[in-house]
Amino acid sequence: MQPIVEIRKLAFAYDPARPVLRDIDLSIERGSVVGIMGQSGCGKTTLLRVIMGALRPTAGEARVLGHNTRKLDTAGLYAMRRKMGMLFQFGALFTDMSVYENVAFPLREHANLPDDLLNDLVMMKLQAVGLRGAAHLAPTELSGGMARRVALARSIALDPSLILYDEPFTGLDPISFGVIVRLIRNLNDSLGATSVIVTHDVQEALGVVDYVYFMAAGRIIAQGTPAEIRASGEPFVRQFVNGSSEGPVPFHYPAPGYDADLELAAH
Amino acid sequence: MRVADLRARLERLGSGVSSHVWRLGFASRFLGYLVLHSGTALRRFRLTVAEIYFAGVLSLIIILVSGLFVGMVLALQGYETLQRFGASESLGVLVALSLVRELGPVVAGLLFASRAGSAITAEIGLMKATEQLSAMEMMAVDPIARVVAPRFWGGVLSMPLLAALFSAMGIFGGYIVGVQLIGVDPGAFWSQMQAAVDLRNDILNGVIKSVVFGIAVTWIAVFEGYDAPPTAEGVSRATTRTVVTSSLAILALDFVLTALMFTGGNHQ
């Protein structure tokens, strides 16, 4: 079976002197939940945007859902995106619409449905994330976790084949956390979709994903199943998984000698 | 040292100017794209109607009240001066021409820029900062067509309507002060006004001005919002820039239009 996302020797840079992504090889199997992890600034969100088609690779190839993102025109890009769903970090709900209208938005824009059918679909999606009772609230009345769940309902409104998650666990309380984790797995399986999660919440992510890609400084430095990652001897992976403050990533930001900065030592 | 200093200053000036020129070019392409993709805004007119509500209807109070006061002040000040030349019966002419030709479009435009223009910029800027525009793009909906274009057309359509209401309110205010309070003869007030104000030359030109101002203000407002850096500071700066740039644009365009309309027409 063709992988749903296939990336070969991908490179990306806003400015040729400072590459953001280097030599990326990635492949995501249909039906799996894949995690892309790493420190802040390692390029994982950029990689997600390349998969999404928002950024065009400067070298190499990215095939998503059968489309080559480098060769897409706007119409092709939109056709590809109709089969994808994306959950943004803080939900990105439309603040001028109610919860119901937010979830109904993609359905209204892309499918010409009679009102009662539309209503049923919206209610089904909200039920799947457990927020059917909140349908008439405004986004400003929701807590962070609830907002994210509504955004998730919105992103699955058109039954996508590929769902992307940008830091879905950030800033959630433990209960909402558990809810999102359960939803990611359940939705993926019930929709028959594939999920890609970009995160730096290691322990929780390792509990839900089937496969992990570890990134640092724009490259993939490790990959494997959660068990393999936990057992990995790679120093960076060890530091990351254990959350230690010392390792390949130093505690101190590069600075000249300490004595030079101390005023007292000078006397 | 001095040469290097001077050179540095010239470089900064040069890059400042060129970055402004570049930005203007970018803004023009943005406008072009916006107009080309206005299909959704016009086909689903509901969206544009909602924006006419937010830009036009919600500006009504400030426009009507300001119009009334401007008209009243014109009558007061005008009477003061006119009666010295025994021309107090021309008060109606003074109030009507000042409003219809200049004050109506210009003041209504300035008020529109500060109330509706800043609101539009802030709204679009915040939608960009909270990733709502990106989310829309991810759902294969063009945010410029769906969010920006209705706001643009809503503003462009509202502006001439607001200017007309401003002028009408002003003339009414002038009437209240001139005829009711001061005691100028109402017959003279209206008849002299009707003789002096020409439909084509004055009223139509005033309407043309307000349309031009509407396009300028709304274009600046949507562009600044769309281009704002997605931070709190970025949005607030963009909002300020909208008001300042729109106001300057209105005044500059007013000069150009007045020169074209009111002095060029009567050559011998």
Added chain:
Amino acid sequence: MNRSAIDLWVGTFVVAAIAALLFLALKVGNLASFSSSQVYQVQAKFGNIGGLKVRAPVKSAGVVIGRVADIRFDNETYEAIVTINLGYEYQFPRDTTAKILTSGILGEQYVGLEAGGDGVMLKNGDRLRLTQSAVVLENLISQFLFNKAAEGKPEAKEPAK
């Protein structure tokens, strides 16, 4: 704010604005310009048109009956050729006089027509034979000074006697 309320408010707004525009057009401006009704054209030559402008009114007995359509210079006779549009309903005899007058003391200049007695009426394209140029302020002043000087001279001779 639900949809129907927004529609109602926007509708009211647009109606109010159109009413304002109509008010301005009808009560404030004058719709009675001679651009729409039927007109015929007549020409007149003047030695000096003063401050007359295109679109200035043409009046007879103080009533506006037409507008100045065009002003040209005749390079052969060195006179100004003024073309005026007259409303079809106003018929004037062939020997009508055209004068350039001023409304008020320092007001706008206009063309005043005084009807003559000829039985034949003016047709489209005719030319008015009798014209009177505008009063030019400088000529008026120099005339006044000349008169004053002429009065002064015979008196000046008296004391010298």
